Amino acid sequence: GENVEQHPSTLSVQEGDSAVIKCTYSDSASNYFPWYKQELGKGPQLIIDIRSNVGEKKDQRIAVTLNKTAKHFSLHITETQPEDSAVYFCAASMDGTSYGKLTFGQGTILTVHP
Amino acid sequence: DVKVTQSSRYLVKRTGEKVFLECVQDMDHENMFWYRQDPGLGLRLIYFSYDVKMKEKGDIPEGYSVSREKKERFSLILESASTNQTSMYLCASSSPSLRGGGNENIQYFGAGTRLSVL
Numbered sequence: 001g002e003n004v005e006q007h008p009s010t011l012s013v014q015e016g017d018s019a020v021i022k023c024t025y026s027d028s029a030s031n032y033f034p035w036y037k038q039e040l041g042k043g044p045q046l047i048i049d050i051r052s053n054v055g056e057k058k059d060q061r062i063a064v065t066l067n068k069t070a071k072h073f074s075l076h077i078t079e080t081q082p083e084d085s086a087v088y089f090c091a092a093s094m095d096g097t098s099y100g101k102l103t104f105g106q107g108t109i110l111t112v113h114p
Numbered sequence: 115d116v117k118v119t120q121s122s123r124y125l126v127k128r129t130g131e132k133v134f135l136e137c138v139q140d141m142d143h144e145n146m147f148w149y150r151q152d153p154g155l156g157l158r159l160i161y162f163s164y165d166v167k168m169k170e171k172g173d174i175p176e177g178y179s180v181s182r183e184k185k186e187r188f189s190l191i192l193e194s195a196s197t198n199q200t201s202m203y204l205c206a207s208s209s210p211s212l213r214g215g216g217n218e219n220i221q222y223f224g225a226g227t228r229l230s231v232l
Contacts, residue, residue, distance in 0.1 A: 006156070044157070044221075
């Protein structure tokens with residue numbers, strides 16, 4: 001089955017800096033890669049996703065890049081703010097199969113210091 | 115807005131007890147999932163269901179069972195709770211239909227149940 005590795009496990013940045021979280025996946029058949037953000041006391045919530053036919057996707061201060069050849073994808077957050085502090089999870093899936101099952105990475109605790 | 119509600123935020127049980135964790139979603143989603151979340155291990159899938167009375171094992175089903183008698187409700191059952199089942203449990207739902215959200219891969223999560231087994 002699919003295996004997703006996520007690094008780093010913790011990330012501490014100053015407000016205004018950029019943050020990058022990286023994930024690798026094992027199954028070359030995976031073609032959908034979402035990122036979820038979990039704030040304290042809440043469940044994870046989708047913040048951005050990318051499909052394998054696209055190399056990069058942006059939404060305001062967040063962006064995701066995908067390298068299919070190397071089987072890795074990354075989340076980039078620019079101009080970080082204290083409200084970006086949360087746990088971030090990457091995931092991988094084969095779109096259109098397996099009832100939408102996702103395989104998640106281990107999570108990254110991001111702390112943005114004011 | 116999709117709402118996934120887990121019946122308890124915190125639960126304390128004793129070893130050997132039978133434990134029920136309940137999850138209800140209000141968007142008529144076909145798919146429902148149970149995960150456990152442990153530090154450094156991410157979200158691991160326990161069981162999922164793609165229709166009423168249908169269920170499939172996830173990656174870590176041992177010690178758990180599930181029940182889905184109605185479309186909106188998915189229950190996780192610990193037949194005989196053990197200390198190694200102390201964890202955060204998250205329920206999620208998704209739908210392949212446009213009416214339900216349009217993307218089967220987008221999962222909507224509840225706030226979680228933190229279970230302690232003593």
